[in-house]
Amino acid sequence: MTGVHVREAVGAFGGTPIVDQLAVRCTPIGGGMTVRTAFQGQPSFNPEIFVDRDCPEGKVAVGIRGRQGAVMDQIVVRCR
Secondary structure (H helix, E strand, O other): OOEEEEEEEEEEEOOEEEEEEEEEEEOOOOOOOOEEOOOEOOOOOOOEEEEEEEOOOOOOEEEEEEEEOOOEEEEEEEEO
16 A cells, blocks of 8 residues: 545535545555555535545555544555
């Protein structure tokens, strides 16, 4: 795993973007085409933006951390 692909719903919670859906991104060792899994989570009907959170080249993801209150509003990928 080299990162995540996030679908953020905009304006769903007082204008703050929230994590709506999440997919894992993988890149073959030694390079090549990055692929992602299917999205997980329930989509909303708010306007959306898609954001990639990837590790620097040569690093892999060893964890994912999120911040959550009433909704999840932050995703951080831990790389090594």
